[in-house]
Amino acid sequence: MADEHAQNPEVESEENGTDRRDFLKGGIALGAGIIGTAAVACAPEKEAPAAKAPAEAAAPVAAPAKKAEHAGPEIHVPPGKLDDYYGFWSGGQSGEIRIVGVPSMRELKRIPVFNRDAASGWGGDDFSKQLLGGKLSGDTHHVHLSYNDGTYDGRYVYVNDKAGARLARVRCDTMEVDMITDIPNSQGTHGIFPQRHKTGYVMCNAEFRTPQVNDGRDMDDPTKYGALHTAVDGETMEVKWQVMIEGNLDLCATDYKGKYSFATCYNSEGGVTLEEMMAAERDHLYVFNIAAIEAAVKAGKTMTIGDSDVPVVDARGEDGPYVIRVPVPKSPHGINIDPTGTYGICSGKLSPTCTVVELDKLDAVFAGEIKPRDAVVAEPEVGLGPLHTAFDGRGNAYTSIFIDSVVTKWNIDKAIQAYNDETIDPIIQKIDVHYQIGHINASMSETKDADGKWLVALCKFSKDRFLNVGPLHPENDQLIDITGDEMKLVHDGPTYPEPHDAVLVKREMIHPSKMMVRDGPRFEMYEKMAAEDGVDLMKDSKVIRKGPNKVRVYMVSVAPAFSQSSFRVKTGDEVQLVITNLDSVEDLSHGMCVSKHDVNFLVNPQDTKTMTFTAGPPGVYWYYCPWFCHALHLEMRGRMIVEA
Ligand code: K7E
Ligand code: CUA
Numbered sequence: 001m002a003d004e005h006a007q008n009p010e011v012e013s014e015e016n017g018t019d020r021r022d023f024l025k026g027g028i029a030l031g032a033g034i035i036g037t038a039a040v041a042c043a044p045e046k047e048a049p050a051a052k053a054p055a056e057a058a059a060p061v062a063a064p065a066k067k068a069e070h071a072g073p074e075i076h077v078p079p080g081k082l083d084d085y086y087g088f089w090s091g092g093q094s095g096e097i098r099i100v101g102v103p104s105m106r107e108l109k110r111i112p113v114f115n116r117d118a119a120s121g122w123g124g125d126d127f128s129k130q131l132l133g134g135k136l137s138g139d140t141h142h143v144h145l146s147y148n149d150g151t152y153d154g155r156y157v158y159v160n161d162k163a164g165a166r167l168a169r170v171r172c173d174t175m176e177v178d179m180i181t182d183i184p185n186s187q188g189t190h191g192i193f194p195q196r197h198k199t200g201y202v203m204c205n206a207e208f209r210t211p212q213v214n215d216g217r218d219m220d221d222p223t224k225y226g227a228l229h230t231a232v233d234g235e236t237m238e239v240k241w242q243v244m245i246e247g248n249l250d251l252c253a254t255d256y257k258g259k260y261s262f263a264t265c266y267n268s269e270g271g272v273t274l275e276e277m278m279a280a281e282r283d284h285l286y287v288f289n290i291a292a293i294e295a296a297v298k299a300g301k302t303m304t305i306g307d308s309d310v311p312v313v314d315a316r317g318e319d320g321p322y323v324i325r326v327p328v329p330k331s332p333h334g335i336n337i338d339p340t341g342t343y344g345i346c347s348g349k350l351s352p353t354c355t356v357v358e359l360d361k362l363d364a365v366f367a368g369e370i371k372p373r374d375a376v377v378a379e380p381e382v383g384l385g386p387l388h389t390a391f392d393g394r395g396n397a398y399t400s401i402f403i404d405s406v407v408t409k410w411n412i413d414k415a416i417q418a419y420n421d422e423t424i425d426p427i428i429q430k431i432d433v434h435y436q437i438g439h440i441n442a443s444m445s446e447t448k449d450a451d452g453k454w455l456v457a458l459c460k461f462s463k464d465r466f467l468n469v470g471p472l473h474p475e476n477d478q479l480i481d482i483t484g485d486e487m488k489l490v491h492d493g494p495t496y497p498e499p500h501d502a503v504l505v506k507r508e509m510i511h512p513s514k515m516m517v518r519d520g521p522r523f524e525m526y527e528k529m530a531a532e533d534g535v536d537l538m539k540d541s542k543v544i545r546k547g548p549n550k551v552r553v554y555m556v557s558v559a560p561a562f563s564q565s566s567f568r569v570k571t572g573d574e575v576q577l578v579i580t581n582l583d584s585v586e587d588l589s590h591g592m593c594v595s596k597h598d599v600n601f602l603v604n605p606q607d608t609k610t611m612t613f614t615a616g617p618p619g620v621y622w623y624y625c626p627w628f629c630h631a632l633h634l635e636m637r638g639r640m641i642v643e644a
Pocket of ligand 1: 141190251388500
């Protein structure tokens, strides 16, 4: 049996598919047992698709009439041809961002953000070390680009670090991080979303409630805990203001007009244990009124917390001018705004439903004319464990269903009709994904230009889909063609754990530079240093003793040589290497590696990099260019002579 499996994994899929696809349902039932009433929200008998035999569940729920086979767009991108979309993937625990070409699903680049990257030297060179402040890990979940007028402006990519409560920015010309901002008074910075009417705020949610101030007080009194919804200026990366709220803030979204931001809230109970967090049947979608908050900040109706001088608006407790709470079934997760900006769709997670909120009704809610729940216009049942929703620009929504391991395609208008007419079924199709899908996104889905071509399903488990590579399996990023009436799975993409979210951006919108762009905070740092030493970074080659134990070494490189074939320092010296790559040939990167000193960094064409280290015991240490750059690449080296 085992042999047979090894040789024919497809047979195994067929045979054991049921177990594999359904194993988490058992887990949930168990969890529900512990927490009592939670069973109601996800009782299998309440959820029709789950009760079906797997083969049946896999079939479209509303079987569409037989149609001519839909050909679909070409997924194969031949050698030498380019993809249509840049996919920006968060790297999860790897702390990075990845650029993936879509539809080929080829990984094109990794952008180190909160991690140490040996290839580029990120985390080791002086600039990144300063940005990271000594931290070398992070947990990136959500990647979003800067906007103008409802679509991407091609300038920045923002990404959160849940572990360190930070927000980083990548510039799209160099595809490097230029700024990182610490979010004050926060832990578990999770959902982020930039404003979409222009490059304004990037809103950041704190998922974990903590004592405010978190300095040892109130540790055993969770009623005094709070969480912050934070506005960071997307241009300057300064924290502008925060709103304090009583519940956990999970996913984040913004509208298309610049009026509102949103946060899903699980644990409105304010619990600190699983049982406490799941006690109530309802949680909330928080809606933040940005103009009202700005007015309060301007009028000084704010406080500060601890050492932070960021103005904080206290909006805990009742609905008011700053925030309203739309009741939704317990423990919601994703909040996604449809491309027309009309609806916010809140995915149920523990409830098999998506709650559709009509955004134009929110003004009336804030005015006290209608109740928050009156803004809900639909609540379709989509499957067990709905997490996130994407859009095709044709009125359809695609929700990732974690427990059922499917993507559910449903029609928003029909769901609204079905809210008052049970005979209408808004569900168009459910397609199996492999397995346990988390995020989902469609091409341009988070913009008004959603084009309904490709859907990416980021599956948390790959199980039998790839060769066994040991206990840690790859994730499985699947590509689905959504151009036709029916979704079609067209590609499995193994990825290193753990992409959470991805956005797909038309390639015309992104314009990376082939040479380093010599501006921004990194170059300000180098120019200041060079000015202090009277050095021209683009031509000078100098060894400058800066103190009894401090040496700065300026060098330039042109393939296949460094401008110095040797330099001298003393044991124990703090040595700072400043290397400029003068080559202006596309793709001609050099680097600097110093033998036995843990010094290794990349210097791209027209770039400068610096790294600081301590010179070791007396002796000769070869430094060399580690990037294959020339026929004489191996000769591109010199001696660091360390004297006693
Ligand atoms: Cu759903 Cu961190 Cu976006 Cu993961 S979160 S799935
Ligand atoms: Cu320069 Cu290898």
